[in-house]
Amino acid sequence: MIYCDIAVPIKYPGTLSGCGTEQIEPFMFDRPARFTVYRHETEPHFIMKDDHHRWYLAVRWKFTSLTDVKYARQVHRPSYVDEEVTLKLVDYLEDMNLAPQLDDFDKAFVHTTVFAEDLDDIPASRQLRIANADGEDDPSVMQCIHFIENKYNGRRTRFLAGFETRSIATVTENRYYLEHIHLPASSFLYLQYFTFFQQYGRVPSKQMMARLLENLWASAQAMNNRWNRSLLVTEQVEN
Secondary structure, eight states: OEEEEEEEEESOOOOOTTEEEOOOOGGGSSSTTSEEEEEESSSSOEEEEETTSOEEEEEEEEESSHHHHHHHTBSSOOTTSOTTSOOHHHHHHHHTTOOBOOSSOSBOEEEEEEEOSOGGGSOHHHHHHHHHTOOTTSOOOOOEEEEEEEEETTEEEEEEEOSSSSEEEEEESOHHHIIIIIIIIIHHHHHHHHHHHHHHSSOSOOSHHHHHHHHHHHHTOTTOOOSOGGGSEEEEOOO
16 A cells, blocks of 8 residues: 655635644644644545645545556646546546646655565665656666665664655554554655745754754755765665
């Protein structure tokens, strides 16, 4: 199973009928109201507004293949994609009467999460595809992965950076962390951090994990040299 938390900039959604405001832990951000989050009462999505008055739709979906992930975060239908291919986000925005506000990139921000009984069962080449949200048939371009890793109750969790893809990933062998911490709270929070980082160049938090993630994500940007190599791990991808 592949979990995807997706965020896409949208035009002002108008009235937010059917939505209630979500409480956000104040210490997660460096100042209040970095994000205001509205949960829809009957639909699975959130509406977010950042403190620069940009609006986003956020939603979590589950898939069984990386190709499904790739197509699910398309914001516009490219001319090279066959008409019979389902573009879930394109259809969902239309159904919800929401318009994307994204003209310079054709894909939404995404945080992909995968569980494995043993991290060593997932080769670095597949971890790279997960981090980049690439389909199984996409060409390989990068030759290494960038990640940070922790261990909780003897089980590992790895946080990976995508390379110029507006994507990040978590791969974990810790089922307790996945079910009780990551999916209920951390996955969406890290997507908020990542979205803000992509939009404004920084993570709006003083928490240690947030600072480590900011350094990791900066390391995957071609034109960014403001990161500390000692705070992450790189591993070559075998062809």
